[in-house]
Amino acid sequence: MSIQSNDLGPDGIRFDGRVAIVTGAGNGLGRGYALELAARGARVVVNDLGGGRDGRGASGAAETVVAEIRDRGGEAIADGTNVTDPAQVAAMVERTLGQWGRIDVLINNAGILRDKSFAKMDLEDFRSVVDVHLMGAANVTHAVWPIMRAQSYGRVLMTTSTSGVYGNFGQSNYGAAKAGLVGLMNVLHLEGVRNGIHVNAVAPTAATRMTSDILDETALARLSPDFVTPAALFLVSEQAPSRTVILAGAGTYARLAIVESDGVFLPEGERTPEAVAARFAEIASLDRQHEIDAGLSHVDRILKRAAEAAGPNADRGQGEDR
Numbered sequence: 001m002s003i004q005s006n007d008l009g010p011d012g013i014r015f016d017g018r019v020a021i022v023t024g025a026g027n028g029l030g031r032g033y034a035l036e037l038a039a040r041g042a043r044v045v046v047n048d049l050g051g052g053r054d055g056r057g058a059s060g061a062a063e064t065v066v067a068e069i070r071d072r073g074g075e076a077i078a079d080g081t082n083v084t085d086p087a088q089v090a091a092m093v094e095r096t097l098g099q100w101g102r103i104d105v106l107i108n109n110a111g112i113l114r115d116k117s118f119a120k121m122d123l124e125d126f127r128s129v130v131d132v133h134l135m136g137a138a139n140v141t142h143a144v145w146p147i148m149r150a151q152s153y154g155r156v157l158m159t160t161s162t163s164g165v166y167g168n169f170g171q172s173n174y175g176a177a178k179a180g181l182v183g184l185m186n187v188l189h190l191e192g193v194r195n196g197i198h199v200n201a202v203a204p205t206a207a208t209r210m211t212s213d214i215l216d217e218t219a220l221a222r223l224s225p226d227f228v229t230p231a232a233l234f235l236v237s238e239q240a241p242s243r244t245v246i247l248a249g250a251g252t253y254a255r256l257a258i259v260e261s262d263g264v265f266l267p268e269g270e271r272t273p274e275a276v277a278a279r280f281a282e283i284a285s286l287d288r289q290h291e292i293d294a295g296l297s298h299v300d301r302i303l304k305r306a307a308e309a310a311g312p313n314a315d316r317g318q319g320e321d322r
Contacts, residue, residue, distance in 0.1 A: 013040065013234065013239075018041070020106070021105070021106050023106075024047070025044075029204055032229045033107050033109065034065055035069060036233055037233065039072065039074065043099075045077055050062065062078035063078045077095075079095070083140055084139065089139045093140075102151060103147050105155045106157070108156070108181075110133075112132050133159075137158055148196075149192075155240055156188065157199075157236050158201040159203075162203055162247070165245075190294060198240050200240060202231050202248055203247040206227070206228050207223040207225065259289040260289065262288035262289065262290065
């Protein structure tokens with residue numbers, strides 16, 4: 001199928017001819033993404049196992065959203081795949097290709113909560129949350145990756161959280177998974193950009209089943225999931241950046257950046273714990289900071305500093321017969 005792009009046409013950002021998979025799309029944020037993608041021309045796979053907030057149970061939530069989309073004149077199919085099961089994920093991808101012939105957009109939104117302090121948490125609950133959020137996203141992304149590479153186009157959105165990048169008490173499992181998704185985004189950006197695949201993340205703050213008993217009524221009223229949708233759809237549009245995290249909630253949209261301080265170079269004879277302690281304030285200062293585009297860029301920066309400190313004659317004589 002050829003794509004006639006209308007992404008920046010007179011009606012704004014469009015997804016005409018595009019095919020999107022949205023996981024966890026039976027309620028809350030995912031439902032909003034699916035409805036808006038369909039309203040803007042996408043054909044949407046509404047994936048949802050239909051379980052409760054803790055991942056247990058099942059329902060027909062996906063079918064309800066599909067009915068809403070079709071009632072509004074859009075195209076959608078429901079899917080009850082468990083994203084933690086690679087075989088089910090592969091079957092979902094095959095059904096999508098059989099239905100529409102391509103996959104252009106993936107929004108990894110499926111998630112569960114099993115909150116408890118780390119001291120009291122059962123490791124099975126830790127593993128289950130990581131499996132759904134992190135491994136679930138990896139499973140679905142891995143399944144669509146060769147398709148996007150072959151068509152030289154793809155948009156993948158991860159769902160991270162302030163629990164992962166900043167931390168929240170009682171959410172060690174959730175926070176670990178959400179931080180892991182930022183790492184996954186960083187690497188997939190580097191591996192996908194040459195094939196036209198852009199990988200981003202959204203960090204939503206919204207009134208959903210995940211937050212209904214955490215925030216008060218006034219806060220929840222200001223945190224409609226609909227306010228996150230603009231950021232998510234921008235990040236999967238044709239003009240989306242790559243390797244970008246947008247925090248979205250209550251009408252505020254901000255970019256998250258991971259930076260490192262300029263740091264302190266310690267000469268070889270001064271590399272002791274005491275020296276680090278004595279200069280920790282300088283080491284930690286963000287008066288001069290660097291936003292690094294890849295892990296090896298950090299390596300290049302510190303090796304350059306070491307070479308500059310050693311001086312131009314440092315390597316002279318190496319390799320000579322003695």
